[in-house]
Amino acid sequence: MNIILFGPPGAGKGTQSKHLVKKINGFQISTGDLLRNEIRNNSKVGKMIINDMDDGRFVSDEIVNKLIKTLIFDSTKKDRLIFDGYPRSLSQAENLDLLLAETNQKIDLIFFLNVNKETIIKRIEKRKFIEKRSDDELDTILRRYDKYMETTKPVLDFYSRNPNFHEIDGTLEIHEITQKIDTFINV
Numbered sequence: 001m002n003i004i005l006f007g008p009p010g011a012g013k014g015t016q017s018k019h020l021v022k023k024i025n026g027f028q029i030s031t032g033d034l035l036r037n038e039i040r041n042n043s044k045v046g047k048m049i050i051n052d053m054d055d056g057r058f059v060s061d062e063i064v065n066k067l068i069k070t071l072i073f074d075s076t077k078k079d080r081l082i083f084d085g086y087p088r089s090l091s092q093a094e095n096l097d098l099l100l101a102e103t104n105q106k107i108d109l110i111f112f113l114n115v116n117k118e119t120i121i122k123r124i125e126k127r128k129f130i131e132k133r134s135d136d137e138l139d140t141i142l143r144r145y146d147k148y149m150e151t152t153k154p155v156l157d158f159y160s161r162n163p164n165f166h167e168i169d170g171t172l173e174i175h176e177i178t179q180k181i182d183t184f185i186n187v
Helices: 013-024 031-040 044-054 061-072 090-102 117-131 138-160 174-182
Strands: 003-006 027-030 081-084 109-114 165-169
Touching (some): 003 138, 013 081, 013 109, 027 061, 031 061, 031 081, 044 061, 061 090, 109 138, 117 138, 165 174
Parallel strands (some): 003 109, 027 081, 109 165
16 A cells, blocks of 8 residues: 655644554655765765755655655565655656656555645744754745645646545644544555
């Protein structure tokens, strides 16, 4: 079972992804984690990424698609992928479709955690204190939220026509969101 989780920064994608990893014995593919790892490893790609992230911009589709391809082509992860924050653009969605087709896979469920900006601000302030993430500065998050809503809208429109697309109120408590997601998973 392959699953996509959409939602703006701070929507709870990571939390729900971790739950799904346990539930379906899956593998979380978090673009944010992949990008932060590249930065932490001080790789050439990481140096390119850090400027974009610090300015609240999304990293280029080319870089993200290359990082994702390696994971999709890993046969030990086949049909157990949980995409957390990918795809964020139509070109990434098209790339995902191509990569999955090449590996004889498909997307089984798509969840959009819909959260308003006020809730995001509260969650980010809490996460910043607990996790001490460098990309959790409030002004950066607000820019990322606005950019996310602007660039991801076409992707949401694209996937919302899919019968496996489900919008979930992301302002609910974590356990309530988890329960709603679980109603669609037959494991």
